[in-house]
Amino acid sequence: MSRTLPASAAARWLPWALLGLLALLPVVGAEIGLDYYVGFVRRMLIVMIAATGLNFILGYGGMAALGHAGFIGVGAYTVVALVDAGASSAWSAWGAAVLVSGAFAALIGAVTLRTRGVYFLMITLAFAQMLYYLAVSLSAYGGDDGYGLYSPLELGFGRTTGDAAVFFWVVLALAALVFAFASRAAVSRFGHALMGIRDNETRMEAMGFPVYRLKLVAFTGAGALAGLAGALLASHNNFVSPATMHWTESATLLVMVVLGGLGRRWGAVLGVAVWLALSEVLKLYTEYWHWPLGLMLIAVVFVAPRGLAGLFERRKA
């Protein structure tokens, strides 16, 4: 995969400026009757967090994981388990979700990272499916019926996740933090090492890089981010069900990342935004809302092989 020129200053700051503007949404939205979109954008931001992690391991690290929804589910069910046991603090529940899903990712990564390519794709799917079936038959947390989280979690200062605007800002802040971290990580030593592994793993090993450990750390990090997204999603929906971990959710996440542009700084974010917004809009107008999405995917593969974000890049001479 070829590298691209550094983006122009405007292109560098525009996404951040947009994120900043989003902070106004809860205030402005309420004024002009757009409260619904506060929730909609909040969900988008949460999915973007998970997608950013996937983009990091797939786009920069070349690890095509088809089990990412599994980690989202682990995060969500961690929150369920804690709430079921009586916990009420959002931060500790989310923190625990990050740790638990990170631990799951580390364990699963440790055994799956020996495989490559499609084998890796399928073995990550296998583990996600195991988690899925586990959740389906886990009657303590509602199994297939899911588990309702009826009281909001406490955010401190007397605020809860039930406060739509505050929760929105919390999610926005977390997402911005994740984006910032991911974009710094991409140009750090770690990011460069990961890209090296993507391009030529054997050479990296022979140059003295601890390839396996580097991949494992990246995979664990991405798993933890997915767990964070899962935890936030649980609070966002006030409900968790195994459907969150269905393999089609993993596939959709993968599709969104590729759509946006693999290994592009804002690729995952753009992919999620476009995909979710389009499905939302299309569903409004027709029951046949799948095929335009399908058409778009085919078009992107042929017209914009570097994803939507690639369209905004200056080409290398």
Next chain:
Amino acid sequence: MSRDVLLSCLGLEAGYGASQVLFGLNFDIRAGEVVTLLGRNGMGKSTTIRAVIGGLRARRGEIRFDGRAIQGLSADAIARLGVAIVPEGRQCFPNLSVREHLVAFADNRSGVREPWTLERLYALFPRLKERAGHLGNQLSGGEQQMLAIARALSTNPRLLILDEATEGLAPVIREEIWRCLDRLKAEGQTTLVVDKYVERLVRLADRHIILERGRVAWTGTSAELDADRGVWHRYLGV
């Protein structure tokens, strides 16, 4: 000489993207001749070959094979006219066994009287027979090189093109291949060779074409080349 021209290039220009590599190349190869393409690294030898076998579109000029313009044809069509290549970097198929490499493309379109058969190829490279069941990517570098040559011969081509076919081969095997080319020549096989062992090529080939920055800088017979060490020094760096 009265033999027919088998391959001719007329004003051939070609390149990659923005960079032009060949600037109006002219040369002929007559049937039964062994001709070499010589020159330093990066002078356009492989590029010329690529243009001839349809792997790279000529931008201008004409390539004729057996009297027919082929510069517009697809690579496979050109191959089926009887052009076989031993490419730079061997390019063995990782998922075909040695034996399969030698039977999958086997053919005798030009109706050679004593065609290359599996047995003859194994006799030429006994090592390949030992490795008959191995996949292409389980061979050592040199074994792959032998396989690439044998694979090209299996099509019984009218024009055989070897691009650095002795690269990475042990001296004995290299010698083996030279002897094989000698024999092919005796049988009338038209051959275009690119290789760095000029001294040996002088003994093998009839004529030589030396490229310098995408142009023909010198052509002549082996005797002429042998005589003019200045040419060696100027164009070949030896």
Next chain:
Amino acid sequence: MDPIFIFEQLLNGVGYGLMLFLLAAGLTLVFGIMDTMNLAHGSLYMAGAYIAARVHEAGGSFVGAVLVAVAATVLVAFLLELLIVRKLYARDHLAQVIATFGVILIADDAVKAVWGPSPLMATTPAALAGPVQLLPELPYPAYRLVLLAVGLLVAVGLYVLVNHTRVGMLVRAGASNRRMAEFMGVRVGRVFSFVFALGAALAALAGALMGPISAVQIGMGEAILIPALVVIVIGGIGSVRGAFVAALLVGLVDTAGRAFLPPLLRSVLPPALAADLGPAFAGIAMYVLMAAVLILKPAGLFPARA
């Protein structure tokens, strides 16, 4: 446990395995051998099932329906190849996955527009509708015997085609290094089109034959795609023999998990726990098998390309 019962369950395992192989066969060809990940294989399978069901109902002849389904699906596949898949051969797996996922989305909507959202009726031909007595104590569905036979036939045919015919060699050559295959005179484009059509024919055959024993409905292709991929991956991508062995293995493990695990657990665990765990394990048996195989052999049981 009664030996006949055990034998019957083994037979069921083999039968399910061969069924999976039938589904996976076309995918093995296109994905395993041609190295093109075509998720729309499931859509072609669905097309085969729908067309066969419709033609069977209208025309009465089951064999005729299967043939029409195969022919019509090949036609669809021809268009698909011409418009989309042809341009994907040279791309990486991810691009192939994305584009053919797009095809699935379109195909599902198209089928719904044409045939409606409800499942179609697909009946077993009357002559095969009942069981045959394999042993005095053991009736076995006649139709499944046909599936078994076709599955075996396809396995053998595919193995011979891929490993012992020139076309097979040319396909593999073209898949691993298209340029070089062309330099050797192979019309790679044409060979690929042929193989893709053959894969589609196998998908349609599987769909048409599975119709009478499963729900013919939208999304049926996606549901089978995963088990089919599991089979190919366990076997080792590119190996017909691997896919065959893996299909039987998955069939046996899955069936054994469903038939023997719950009673076994009940005899060692408290009933409530056993009731929870038994089916849960049975549900993931296939995935546990795949994970175990890949952990031990990261490139499947019969790695074709080392």
Next chain:
Amino acid sequence: MTLFVAQDLVKRFGGLLATDHVSFAVEHGEVHALIGPNGAGKSTLVNLVSGLLPADGGRIVLDGIDLTAMSAHERVRHGLSRCFQITSVFRGDSVLDNLLLAAQAHAGSSFRCFGRRSGEAALGERALELAHKVGLEGMLDREAGTLPHGVQRKLDVALALAARPKLLLLDEPMAGMGPEDSQQMVELIARLRSDAAILLIEHDMDAVFQLADRISVLDYGKVLASGDTTYIREHPEVQAVYLGTEEAR
């Protein structure tokens, strides 16, 4: 003291014994050439030594440290670095990025994930130093994949040098080079021998005879002969299986 010792190395590929109890040693400052017919097991041996292939038996010791149980990247850290028979560089990256990556591998942890790497001056200096060593200063901004073959091989060597190896394994460094480039590579290797001992695999006998202090000949996975240039050149068996009549002239 002997720098490097390989003892009784064994490698099987299914039924094929590719490395058959091979033992050899490399002294400090020595260029030790490994020659042998195609398929004799030279590359396999390098893979065993560098750790890219797991050995089925045997032991390797570098500078008194037993490396046998170490993974490939740990061996590099202990001073065992290699190049590949097929040029292996990061083709989509610039030469500078290639060198920075190599430098990064040996200057602190690669797990640092927050600071920009471009801000680390020490890495840049090390990269330039490497470029200077192999003569790539003029092409730092070129994309590696578009460079002429000979230059790519130099880059490959530079990537291996970043580790400041005690022993450098070179698998056919002259492959695919014309006489001029070959000569340049010979000169480069000659210069490197002051930094590291070198295990050289090469079919270009001119280069081998110019450079090698000692030559071991491998055949069917076994060491057939080992000795200085003249000894090997005259060895009848070596002539028969490898050199032929021409090179032995």
Next chain:
Amino acid sequence: EPVKVGVALDISGPFATIGAETRDGLNLAVERLGSKLGGQAAEFIQQDFAGNPEQATQLVNRFLQRDKIDFFTGPVASNSALAVGPALFAAKVPFLSSNPGPSLFAGKQCSPYFFGVSYQNDTYDEAAGKVANEKGFKNMVLIAPNYPAGKDHIGGFKRLYKGTVKEEIYTKVGQIDYAAEIAQIRAAKPDAVFVFLPAAMGINFLKQYVGSGLKDIPLISPGFTADQDVIDAVGEPTLGMLNTAHWAHDLKVPANVEFVEAFRKKYNGRYPTVYAAQAYDVVMAMDAAVREVGGKVDNREAVVAALKKANFKSVRGEFKYGANNFPVQNYYLRVVDKDASGKLTNKLVGTVMEKHQDAYVGDCRQ
């Protein structure tokens, strides 16, 4: 301002067939009411949520916040209903279920805003258990998917069934092949088999069951495993299946005769399923409630009180709500048979239970 009804439909996804039935029944009612509810202009906002509970919550949020709906209905499966319930209840929007009747909403988490217009999940199975007793089936094998609903249904069956359960088989969700289970059934030699396998799973099972030569072992199921959608997909093998439901298309109630006739006219002679009937009832229930409050749907207390009266011509005949807003109603036995024109369909055989109330009403404290 028209009365706004949010309709979350399973147009794609695992319950697409049922979702289509729901929509057809609903659209018929809307058409017959001239797109009005209680004489007021009404807007039915229909949207697909692909059978995914998370998407369902997303959609309901939109209905609540953007569209400001007055009524909600639509989802087929219990998990989606459970997912969207709390948000609707908090916003005091009545949720009229056109199918799912989860036990939680009937018991512990019952809400004045939830109306199980259809039935409580277990009641079909209870009726089936009673039928099994009456038919004299002493030994039975029960089969259901391995998820909570599957266990609920089997639990419901066992509640009234008095014979011995030889085996309870729980299958994988989304299973395709049932040979192993069928072999187990054959080995157990039961008098009959109780099947709860919804959607494609049921279709797969039934197709394979008869082919294995087990047609002499009768099947009993809750109505939806042998409803018209399944019959149409499976064909002959369903012949003779016993199943229980609170409604049948040949139930002689004037409102029903009218409904079935209109339905068959509108949809090419197709028989309606229970889902279509329920959706139709839901709209009629809304219609009656809006009329009763004189169009003032903002007064939610009044709307709920009006709904609770069940003062509309239900296609199942008269019925009342219990304390938990679930119906107290009759349950019937149906058998798959051929109609006059030879088409396979359910035939009403008799009444199994009269004015039956679900088992969870005692847990409901509202």
